[in-house]
Amino acid sequence: MMINNKTAGLQLGDEPILRCTGIERRFGGVVAVTGVNLEVKPGEIFGLVGPNGSGKTTLTNAITGFYPPNEGAVRLSGKDITGTAPHKVAKLGVARTFQNLALFNGMSVLDNILLGRHIHMNPGVLRTAFYWWAARPEEIENRKVVEEVIEFLQLESIRHELVDGLPIGLKKRVELARALVAEPQMLILDEPMAGMNQEEKGYMCRFILDARAERGVSVLLIEHHMDVITGICDRMLALNYGEMIASGIPKEVVKDPRVIEAYIGGSHG
Amino acid sequence: MDWVFLSELAINGVLTGLLYSLFAIGLVLIYKASSVPNLAQGGLTMVGAYVVLALSHDAGLPLWLAIPLAALIMFGLGFGIERVALRRLAGRPVVMILMLTLGLDIFLRGTTLAIWGGTSRSMELGVSYDPLFLGDIFISRIHLVGAGVALALFVAFMLFFRTRTGIKLRAIADDYMASWSVGISVERGVGLSWALASVVAVAAGVIWGEIQGVDQALSLLLLKGLTVAVLGGLDSILGAVIAGIILGVVENVGADFLDPLVGGGSRELIVAAVLILTVMIRPHGLFGRHDIERV
Numbered sequence: 001m002m003i004n005n006k007t008a009g010l011q012l013g014d015e016p017i018l019r020c021t022g023i024e025r026r027f028g029g030v031v032a033v034t035g036v037n038l039e040v041k042p043g044e045i046f047g048l049v050g051p052n053g054s055g056k057t058t059l060t061n062a063i064t065g066f067y068p069p070n071e072g073a074v075r076l077s078g079k080d081i082t083g084t085a086p087h088k089v090a091k092l093g094v095a096r097t098f099q100n101l102a103l104f105n106g107m108s109v110l111d112n113i114l115l116g117r118h119i120h121m122n123p124g125v126l127r128t129a130f131y132w133w134a135a136r137p138e139e140i141e142n143r144k145v146v147e148e149v150i151e152f153l154q155l156e157s158i159r160h161e162l163v164d165g166l167p168i169g170l171k172k173r174v175e176l177a178r179a180l181v182a183e184p185q186m187l188i189l190d191e192p193m194a195g196m197n198q199e200e201k202g203y204m205c206r207f208i209l210d211a212r213a214e215r216g217v218s219v220l221l222i223e224h225h226m227d228v229i230t231g232i233c234d235r236m237l238a239l240n241y242g243e244m245i246a247s248g249i250p251k252e253v254v255k256d257p258r259v260i261e262a263y264i265g266g267s268h269g
Numbered sequence: 270m271d272w273v274f275l276s277e278l279a280i281n282g283v284l285t286g287l288l289y290s291l292f293a294i295g296l297v298l299i300y301k302a303s304s305v306p307n308l309a310q311g312g313l314t315m316v317g318a319y320v321v322l323a324l325s326h327d328a329g330l331p332l333w334l335a336i337p338l339a340a341l342i343m344f345g346l347g348f349g350i351e352r353v354a355l356r357r358l359a360g361r362p363v364v365m366i367l368m369l370t371l372g373l374d375i376f377l378r379g380t381t382l383a384i385w386g387g388t389s390r391s392m393e394l395g396v397s398y399d400p401l402f403l404g405d406i407f408i409s410r411i412h413l414v415g416a417g418v419a420l421a422l423f424v425a426f427m428l429f430f431r432t433r434t435g436i437k438l439r440a441i442a443d444d445y446m447a448s449w450s451v452g453i454s455v456e457r458g459v460g461l462s463w464a465l466a467s468v469v470a471v472a473a474g475v476i477w478g479e480i481q482g483v484d485q486a487l488s489l490l491l492l493k494g495l496t497v498a499v500l501g502g503l504d505s506i507l508g509a510v511i512a513g514i515i516l517g518v519v520e521n522v523g524a525d526f527l528d529p530l531v532g533g534g535s536r537e538l539i540v541a542a543v544l545i546l547t548v549m550i551r552p553h554g555l556f557g558r559h560d561i562e563r564v
Contacts (some may be wrong), residue, residue, distance in 0.1 A: 008560075050391050064450070066446075066449070084447075085454070086449035086450065086454075087448075087452050087453055087454045087455070088448065090450055090451060090452035091452045095450070095451075096450050098446065098450070102444050102446035102447035102450060103444065104439075104440055104443040104444055104447055105442065105443060105444065105449055106439075106442075106443050106558060107439070107440075111436075114454075115440050115447075115451050116451050117438075118437070118451045118452050118453055119451070119452035121433055175413070178451065179450075181486075182451065182452070
């Protein structure tokens, strides 16, 4: 797949899509994340790593408004979104997936993906009442995007199946599809490859790269698989005990003694 | 066996059962969005009836105006309950929200007692009390009207859940996290479900108020409504309608057989047995999602 000019022409001087400064989040007396700064530039795939419990998901939740940060600021394309309610963050163009999946289990694959389009739907009573005149063109446009993503992620054969019964690899793909149809400027993927075999991981990497290339989306990718991080991320940040321990180009960061210490040499499992 | 009498019992059972459904639809609406059986639905129904009375008898408005106006007021009250009370409890254990709805029920009963007193008042809908004859079978007109209202609401809500707003509520019922992440305001959706349930409470309050008078006893409809909702599966509107019909028929026909044997009062026993047996044998009810366990 060719990478188009929009994303290939990434310039470091661009205004970052996402900028977090001095993020701190506490739960009671526990400081889950503190002093974290990160910037994701347009079209960038930014990796976030760290051992279990190092604060990766908490940081994600602080950005997306699920657990607003106690200190620090989150900016989306320069706009302060610190502490904005999660559904409003979604409306501003941040789509996410969840480590433990958050799908509409009682609905079909298609309905799940259609709901991902929600932020582009205008649910006005009048528009619904005059569906054929007012809402139908919009509906057709929405369906077009949904069909493209279904084809892109190869979900055609299971589109009418209930999500509940799918294997985890497919569920992860449905969740990615739901995030992509929102046409976000920022896509946050929380361990999209957890529990996948090598082949499925390969597919998922391909999907993420293609999503960036074709849709120009910027990605914040939480992953444990270092091969994935070094393989597809432009830059990365490593966390340990809620603090930044290293950031920069993946090939260099993974050689950083503190990162190696955190992952394999530490006194904490 | 007197077949005419039996079919009369059955048909009136169906009609009474649909009146239980009318009440239970309100419970289902809230359960669908918040996974909580709303123990204040009886209280809301009673308040709905009192608001209609206040507008029609006290303020002198005609009923055709008083009822929609009451529905509008109750719609606002439903939203208000979410905003003031429930929002703080978002994410807390379900039992907390359950206790809150119980507290709300007691609060509503106390408030109506303080404002309007405890004397039973009549709704005076103007529906004739002359029985309707279907061949040799007696049918109560008000029950027939109520059953019609229940079916109309059933159809309306089935259509509603196909609209975008309805699908949003279904999504909220399914998963809060997922809903937030696709940009749905869970808080507003839960508020809307309370608002709609409060409107249903007006309909149930008017019909039941006409049948048994308007006083605090209206809130006790909760027991039968809850039985119907549980039997139907708690999150299924179709379930509430079918379960209502089943309970109405079983109660009406069963009581006729059992009352002579036990000396009366077997209706309550039948309702209790249905509730207990449902929870023991089929906790997800007739049409509920299978992951719904005992509440």
